[in-house]
Structure formats: C-alpha cells, structure tokens
Amino acid sequence: MRDNIYLDILAVFVPLSLLSVGGGQAVIPEIHRQAVAVHGWISEATFVADFAISKMAPGPTSLLVTLIGWQVSGLWAAALATIAIFLPSSLLVFGLARIWARHRGAPWQKAVEQGLAPVAAGLILAGSLTLFRAATGGPLAWAIALASTAAIMLTEVNPLLLIGAGAGVFLLVGG
Amino acid sequence: MPDADEPLAPPPSARTLFTSFAAVGVTSFGGGLTGWMMHECVRRRRWISEDEFLSGLAMSQALPGVNVVNLPIWIGYRLQGGWGALAAALGVIIPPMLVVMALAAAYAWLRQFSATDIAFQGAAAAAIGLSLSMGIRAARRQIRKPIPAVVLALVFAGVGLLKLPMITVVAIMAPASVAIAYRRGAGSKS
Numbered sequence: 001m002r003d004n005i006y007l008d009i010l011a012v013f014v015p016l017s018l019l020s021v022g023g024g025q026a027v028i029p030e031i032h033r034q035a036v037a038v039h040g041w042i043s044e045a046t047f048v049a050d051f052a053i054s055k056m057a058p059g060p061t062s063l064l065v066t067l068i069g070w071q072v073s074g075l076w077a078a079a080l081a082t083i084a085i086f087l088p089s090s091l092l093v094f095g096l097a098r099i100w101a102r103h104r105g106a107p108w109q110k111a112v113e114q115g116l117a118p119v120a121a122g123l124i125l126a127g128s129l130t131l132f133r134a135a136t137g138g139p140l141a142w143a144i145a146l147a148s149t150a151a152i153m154l155t156e157v158n159p160l161l162l163i164g165a166g167a168g169v170f171l172l173v174g175g
Numbered sequence: 176m177p178d179a180d181e182p183l184a185p186p187p188s189a190r191t192l193f194t195s196f197a198a199v200g201v202t203s204f205g206g207g208l209t210g211w212m213m214h215e216c217v218r219r220r221r222w223i224s225e226d227e228f229l230s231g232l233a234m235s236q237a238l239p240g241v242n243v244v245n246l247p248i249w250i251g252y253r254l255q256g257g258w259g260a261l262a263a264a265l266g267v268i269i270p271p272m273l274v275v276m277a278l279a280a281a282y283a284w285l286r287q288f289s290a291t292d293i294a295f296q297g298a299a300a301a302a303i304g305l306s307l308s309m310g311i312r313a314a315r316r317q318i319r320k321p322i323p324a325v326v327l328a329l330v331f332a333g334v335g336l337l338k339l340p341m342i343t344v345v346a347i348m349a350p351a352s353v354a355i356a357y358r359r360g361a362g363s364k365s
Binding site for chain 2: 017018019020021026049050053054055056057058059060061062063066067070078082085086088089090092093094096097098100101107108110111112113114115116117118119120121122123124125126127128129130131132134135136137140141142144145146147148149150151152153159160162163164165166167168169170171174
C-alpha cells in the first residue's frame with residue numbers, strides 16, 4: 001500500500017545498516033533482492049542503472065539507496081532511505097568513539113592503535129589491487145594509475161587535477 | 176614507536192570538518208574514498224597521526240555500516256567531539272547525495288555520449304593512484320618492524336590475493352596483532 005511505503009523503506013534499510021559488516025558492498029545483493037524481487041519497487045534494469053550511477057559518482061556507493069528511495073516515492077523517501085541506511089550504524093560508531101575518547105592515552109589503546117595500523121595498511125593495499133583489477137581500459141589504465149601514484153607520492157599536486165588528467169587522456173586516446 | 180613524525184595541526188572547527196569532508200566526498204571519483212580521506216586528514220591537513228587514522232580505519236571496517244561514513248564519524252569525534260562527528264558525516268553524505276541524484280537525473284541524457292563512459296574510466300584509473308599511494312605510504316612505516324610487516328603481508332595476501340572475506344581476515348588478524356602489540360608494550364612499559 002502506498003501509505004506504508006515509508007515504513008517499508010525503514011523495515012528494509014535499517015536492518016541492512018546494521019548487517020553491512022565489512023563495508024557497504026556487503027549488502028548490495030540484499031538491497032537488490034529487496035528492492036527488485038521482494039518489494040518490486042524498481043525494475044531490474046533500473047537497479048542496474050542505479051548501481052552504475054552510484055559507482056560512477058563520487059562519494060559512498062551506498063547512496064544507491066537514495067536513488068532507490070527517490071524512484072519509489074520521491075524526495076522524502078530518498079531522504080528516509082538515506083537516513084535508514086546510514087544512521088543506525090553511525091550511532092554505533094559514535095558510541096564507540098565516545099568510549100574511545102574517554103580512555104584516550106590508556107596503554108591498551110596504544111596497543112590497539114599499533115596493532116590495527118598494519119591491518120589497515122594491508123587493507124588499503126588490497127583495496128588498491130581490487131581497484132586495479134576492476135579498472136577498464138587495460139594497459140593505458142594501469143599506466144595512468146601508476147603515473148598518478150608517483151605524482152601523488154613525489155609532488156604536492158592536487159589529486160583532482162590528476163583525475164581530470166586521467167579523464168582527458170582517455171578521451172584523447174579512446175574518444 | 177612514536178606515532179608523530181611531524182607535529183599535528185590544531186583541531187579544525189566543525190564547519191571546516193564539514194567543508195573538508197564535503198570536498199573529499201564530491202571529488203572522490205573512481206572509488207577509494209579512504210585514500211582521499213587519508214590524503215586530506217593525514218597528509219594535507221595533518222589533523223591526526225597516521226597510526227590514529229589507520230586504527231580508526233580498521234575499526235570502521237570491522238564495525239557494521241558503511242566504512243567510508245564510519246571513518247569520518249570517528250575522525251570528526253576525535254577532533255571536535257559530537258559536533259565534529261556530525262559535521263564530518265553530513266559532509267561526506269549530503270553533498271555526494273545531491274551529486275548522485277543530479278547524475279541520475281542526467282543519466283539518460285549522458286548515456287547518449289560514449290565520451291561520458293570513457294572519461295569516467297580515465298578518472299577511475301587516475302583515482303587508483305590515490306589509494307595506492309596512501310597504501311604505500313602507510314605500508315612503508317609498518318614494514319620497518321618485523322611483526323607489523325608480517326601482519327600487513329598476511330592481510331594483503333588474504334584479502335587482496337586470495338580474496339577471502341575481509342571481515343574474516345580482520346576478525347583473525349586484528350585481535351592477534353593487537354594482542355602482540357599489547358604484550359610487547361606491557362613488557363617495556365608504554
């Protein structure tokens with residue numbers, strides 16, 4: 001029913017917010033299932049387009065849910081879906097950040113920081129590898145990626161300039 | 176090991192946090208938002224130390240939620256308390272939300288031009304550099320000592336090469352790594 005759409009949105013996205021362990025990507029298959037198969041909010045083709053747009057756009061890919069909400073029932077639904085997917089998990093992090101701040105400087109906290117740093121460094125490198133694998137454009141894409149890596153490491157260049165340059169090179173070569 | 180290579184800058188206001196994360200949010204084409212945030216908070220602005228950023232990142236990944244939103248909350252709270260957390264989170268969500276809606280509205284029109292796809296592919300390729308350079312930067316510090324070096328290598332191999340679920344790898348490696356760091360720190364008084 002139309003008057004229940006807001007409740008439906010909350011019922012779908014609030015649990016997913018707390019279930020998205022390991023990052024927003026983890027729940028995208030479930031978002032797909034709920035939005036297309038279970039509730040029939042949007043068509044398969046629309047979902048595919050929404051996913052492509054949210055990946056292409058800057059910012060969190062989870063903004064996919066904003067688009068779904070928008071298409072289901074306008075701006076309020078878009079805002080509600082966005083809040084539903086981000087707020088519950090955000091409150092959790094917020095709570096932990098408070099506890100963390102209260103014990104700032106404790107020896108165990110130093111140990112946690114030192115222990116987690118190499119884990120995170122490994123994750124960033126693994127994430128870069130994933131981006132490399134996903135890059136389209138073959139050797140040219142890899143060359144641009146390596147050139148921009150070097151530029152960021154060796155100079156103070158604004159990364160946005162490199163992004164523009166990457167787009168420019170692709171347009172010149174492939175356009 | 177000391178976590179400050181260079182002195183940190185004074186904490187920014189909540190307003191600066193908002194604009195800073197908003198700028199990162201709307202310019203982070205091609206994924207790898209984490210790399211953009213590290214570049215902004217650690218390298219460019221020097222708001223927090225690299226170790227603090229990395230441990231915040233690991234925790235953001237381990238907790239439920241979208242880690243690229245968890246991390247701004249973590250950093251915002253650390254720098255400016257509750258308002259800082261709110262400002263950073265809104266910065267990374269609201270402006271990109273408007274961008275994604277604008278893109279969706281223009282999508283049918285944009286699709287007519289093959290140049291759109293090609294330009295985004297090039298932008299995404301260049302954006303890899305941000306993630307990779309921040310990864311290298313973080314790794315360089317961690318591999319100076321044998322145990323962090325091994326932890327880093329195992330995490331990279333597990334997630335990057337073997338494609339194991341990230342949460343499993345973190346659930347095993349993080350407690351082990353922290354326990355070792357604690358025992359060593361406790362032994363030598365920190």
